[in-house]
Each structure stands twice: as C-alpha cells, then as structure tokens.
Amino acid sequence: MSVDEMEKRIVRYGDLVPCRTAFIDAHTPGSDRKENFTIIGGGVSEAADQHVHIKETPGFNIGAAGQPPKCRNSLHTHRTAEVFFVLSGRWRFFWGNDGTDGEVTLTEGDVINIPTGIFRGFENIGTDYGMIMAVLGGDDAGGGVIWAPQVIEDAKDHGLVLGENGVLYDSNKGAHLPAGIEPMRVLDEDDMALFPKVTTAMFVPRFVARYLDMMALADHQPVTVIGQDGMLIDQPGFTLEFLSAGSVDNTAYSTDRHEILMVMRGHWQVTWAGGQTVLAPGDVFAIPPGIERRLQVAMSGEASLFRVCDTDDEAGPTMNFFSDNRPHQ
Structure with missing residues (x-):
C-alpha cells in the first residue's frame, strides 16, 4: 500500500476537527466549553455537524474529548463499552445516578474502562486544556447514550431538546421538534432505581489501570x-x-x-x-x-x-x- 493511501488512514493530532455542539449539554453552564472529536466511525455525537475523520469502522469507534479546566461532561450511560486513556491533563471521573457514588482521579496515560449500566461523567481538574482519548464498542455507537434526567431538564432550560430520533434541536437557533417527533423519553424514578450503587472501592481495582x-x-x-x-x-x-x-x-x-x-x-x-x-x-x-x-x-x-x-x-x-x-x- 502506498504512502498516500496509508496517510489517509492516519489522523494527526494537529489535524483534529472539534465539534462544540455534539451533545445535549452544549449550552449548560459548566459543560458548554467542551469539544468532541470523532476520529474513526460515527461516534455518539447528537449533532449533524460533527466531523468524522475516518468513516470506516473496524468493529469499534475511536473518539476524543477536549476540555478546558473546570469543564465537565454531564452524567450519562452507554449501551456499549466506553474506555478512556488520558492523553493530557488531570481528570476526575465520577459515577452514580447523581454522580456521587464514587470517583477517581486519572493522570496522563491512565486507563479507565467504564462498564455499561452506570451513569458516569468526567471533569478536567487540571490547570490547562486536557484531552482524553476514547474507544467505544460496536460499529454503530450512535444512539448509545442515555442521559440522566437532570441533564435533559437542564438542557431544556438552555434551549436544547433531544428528539426520540437522537437529533438535537436548538431553539436558540430557531429549531424545534419536527411534526411526529417526540422528545427523548426521560428515565423516571422506577428506571433510575434499577441502576446499581457502585462504590469507589468496588470500581477502581477492576476498571482502572495506572x-x-x-x-x-x-x-x-x-x-x-x-x-x-x-x-x-x-x-x-x-x-x-x-x-x-x-x-x-x-x-x-x-x-x-x-x-x-x-x-x-x-x-x-x-x-x-x-x-x-x-x-x-x-x-x-x-x-x-x-x-x-x-x-x-x-x-x-x-x-x-x-x-x-x-x-x-x-x-x-x-x-x-x-x-x-x-x-x-
């Protein structure tokens, strides 16, 4: 295979194209400065303008998240695997229905494998812009995100509504749910009661590598x-x-x-x-x-x-x- 053909299969760090409207918390204070990158595959972005560097999927997706200090990714869970390693910075990962069941701090090179069925979020607690790289299970990771109820309510207060079709609609830009499209269902108390409580002592030894x-x-x-x-x-x-x-x-x-x-x-x-x-x-x-x-x-x-x-x-x-x-x- 020629150099030109192989170079098309390389995504250089300096060429990464960010999306700042990828998720439902894009306008929520504290989460409104994060950047999402889709490197290989469609990823899990809810925005139509998400740039995809390599569309071919090898059985999984590769992405990244870049965030300035004190910026966080809101509580969500996945139907497929989500594995991160810290490329730069210092990060706090937290989990639980309200984000208080447990937490762990990761630094450069550390790996965290967050299993399905647990609400999780993460925050840059360093002093500079930080980047974490992600591997997401499956060829089609789209539609794999379930947001905690409070995240959806906060987003609505700032003009963003997620449709049942997995598409974001921004009323700040004059967009509204199309006819026949209902809002994404919000998990109720009975749903939330089914999620397990996982302590830091249960989580870290099994899902964090230093x-x-x-x-x-x-x-x-x-x-x-x-x-x-x-x-x-x-x-x-x-x-x-x-x-x-x-x-x-x-x-x-x-x-x-x-x-x-x-x-x-x-x-x-x-x-x-x-x-x-x-x-x-x-x-x-x-x-x-x-x-x-x-x-x-x-x-x-x-x-x-x-x-x-x-x-x-x-x-x-x-x-x-x-x-x-x-x-x-």
Whole structure:
C-alpha cells in the first residue's frame, strides 16, 4: 500500500476537527466549553455537524474529548463499552445516578474502562486544556447514550431538546421538534432505581489501570490491558494493549485484525512495503488487516502507545458487573 493511501488512514493530532455542539449539554453552564472529536466511525455525537475523520469502522469507534479546566461532561450511560486513556491533563471521573457514588482521579496515560449500566461523567481538574482519548464498542455507537434526567431538564432550560430520533434541536437557533417527533423519553424514578450503587472501592481495582504500572509490565512485551487475561475485566468487542520501547524489536508482523495505533508518548516509526511514517503523541493510525509492518521507537526517550484490535466478542454489555436489573431502552 502506498504512502498516500496509508496517510489517509492516519489522523494527526494537529489535524483534529472539534465539534462544540455534539451533545445535549452544549449550552449548560459548566459543560458548554467542551469539544468532541470523532476520529474513526460515527461516534455518539447528537449533532449533524460533527466531523468524522475516518468513516470506516473496524468493529469499534475511536473518539476524543477536549476540555478546558473546570469543564465537565454531564452524567450519562452507554449501551456499549466506553474506555478512556488520558492523553493530557488531570481528570476526575465520577459515577452514580447523581454522580456521587464514587470517583477517581486519572493522570496522563491512565486507563479507565467504564462498564455499561452506570451513569458516569468526567471533569478536567487540571490547570490547562486536557484531552482524553476514547474507544467505544460496536460499529454503530450512535444512539448509545442515555442521559440522566437532570441533564435533559437542564438542557431544556438552555434551549436544547433531544428528539426520540437522537437529533438535537436548538431553539436558540430557531429549531424545534419536527411534526411526529417526540422528545427523548426521560428515565423516571422506577428506571433510575434499577441502576446499581457502585462504590469507589468496588470500581477502581477492576476498571482502572495506572500508567506507571503498565510501563513496568511492558518492559519486555506488550501488556494486555483489556482482553483475555487482561489487567481489566471486560469483553467489549475489542482488545487494548499497551506498548513501551521495550515491548517491540522491529520484527515484521501482520494480523487478520484491524489494528489501531494510538500514541501516548514519544515518536514511533511504522514501516511497511511501500513506505513508512512517524507517529507523534495524539496521532491515530488505522492499519487494515493483512499489511505486514514493523514498529519501532523513532527517537530516544520515553515512548508508549496503545494498540486496539477488533475481536469476535459482542460489542454490547457482555458481562453483568454489578446488577441483574439494569434498564435498557
């Protein structure tokens, strides 16, 4: 495959196109400055103007969220997996029906795998603009977000209504629900009572992996973070591996799976028959099946990246972590 063909499969961090109207809380104070990025696949954006860098999906979606200090993403839950790693900044993740059941602080390189059936949100608690990268289960992640009732009510007070068709309508711009389209159903008290209460002590050991721990384990070989015998439990329709400079030896390899490389730190050189490229922090490279390539660190110093591959697992809630009675719309 030529360099030009492969370059079309690389999304450079500096080329990312943000959307500031992606979700129902786009006008809600405290959440109105966040930026959403859809890198691979359609993502979960509710806005028609969301830019998609690579439309082909490999069994999962890749996205990102960028937020200035003190900006938060409102409480929501997903029908499919949602896995984040912190590219930059310091972030507080919180969960529960009102966001107070538990919380954990993540710093650069840390991973959090948030299971389905739990309301979650996150906030940049650092001093600078921060970015978290996301892997979302399934080829079609659209329509997979369920908002907490208070989020929908707050949004309505600021002119935004989400239709049952999954589309946002902004009355500030003269838009209203079309004839025949009802507002998205709001979960009632009985629905909310079905969601489990999960403490920090229950959550963190099973769903958070720390960067320094992964670096130590990746001294001689890649570390499986999510997947069979991985550090974190789940079967979300993809595997997540962590690689450091000690994990690779420039040996040629190929796979029948889609492989997505997401650089955390350092510069990485990827070589294939027909060309090569160098990836920098925040770059995402979607390598199709059957391409023989070599992977090595391009410069001295600390280097790390995440590698995501599709699997034959279902993309939905394949494991019931905390409750047998979680609601599904």
